[in-house]
Structure formats: structure tokens, C-alpha cells
């Protein structure tokens with residue numbers, strides 16, 4: 001039977017135990033908090049969030065397997081350059097692994113000592129919100145051109161924009177991995 005995975009209602013336990021992979025792309029307004037950072041028009045690949053989630057378990061000697069999820073997300077986000085105040089397309093990337101534990105108390109206790117990010121296990125987890133959180137954390141503090149354009153239309157003058165438009169799929173290297181297809 002084909003399994004359908006919904007990134008907004010993810011059963012993390014099953015996702016990790018099956019070592020499932022889930023990937024996708026999303027445009028505004030699917031990411032409303034990220035969209036607040038948007039400046040000017042988002043054209044072509046700019047503004048498209050590309051993401052991937054990988055579930056996995058880590059066996060523990062004498063205990064239950066740990067539940068983990070690896071998150072990767074990337075967007076070319078049109079922001080306002082803080083020097084020339086025109087548009088600069090910033091490449092924003094997030095990559096983080098999360099370990100899930102049974103409840104808030106355990107999470108709070110572990111958060112003090114563990115190096116990894118600890119979250120509470122859920123059978124109805126909104127992974128898209130987590131992706132948005134991570135991208136917001138990864139935003140540049142001060143968006144700025146390397147070299148500001150002068151008297152040119154911004155999309156033509158911005159070399160990062162040109163490069164972004166021609167860049168291959170950032171997750172192309174992972175194409176060999178098992179990918180869940182929508183039913």
C-alpha cells in the first residue's frame with residue numbers, strides 16, 4: 001500500500017522508523033512569516049523554498065532507539081539591501097538535525113545538556129512550520145550586496161540574481177535517495 005506523507009501532519013515516529021524522505025517546494029504565501037522579509041518582486045527561482053526532510057533512528061544500547069529528523073531547506077530570498085535600499089537576492093540555507101523525545105519535561109531536561117536540538121515527539125507534526133523557523137533563523141542579519149548596483153534595473157544589475165537563476169537544483173545530489181511521491 002502506498003504511503004502518503006503530509007509534511008504538515010507528519011507522524012514522526014513512523015517517519016523515523018521507516019527512514020522516510022520527504023521533499024518539496026513551496027512559494028509564497030505558503031510561508032507567511034518568511035514572506036514578511038520579502039522585498040520587491042520575486043521572479044524565477046527567487047522566493048521558491050526547496051526543502052527536504054529525512055527521518056532516521058539511532059539505536060541505543062539497552063534502550064529505545066532515538067528518533068531523529070534531518071532538515072535541509074534553501075531559498076533565494078529577495079531582501080532589501082541595507083546600503084543602497086534596492087533589492088538584493090540573498091541565498092538562505094538551513095541545515096539542522098532534530099532529536100525527538102517523549103514529552104516537554106524530557107525535552108527541557110535534555111536541552112540543558114545535549115548539543116543537539118531537542119523537540120517533543122508528535123504524531124501530527126507541522127514540518128513546514130519548522131522549515132520556516134529554520135530559514136528565518138538563517139536569514140542574514142544585514143542583507144547587503146557585495147557590490148551595490150548603480151543606476152541599473154535591479155534584477156539585471158544583481159549578479160547573485162543571475163547566478164541564482166542558473167543554479168541547478170540544490171538537492172540534485174540527493175536524487176539517488178528514496179523520495180516519497182504524492183499519491
Ligand SMILES: [Zn+2]
Nearest residue numbers: 081084145148
Ligand atoms: Zn546594495
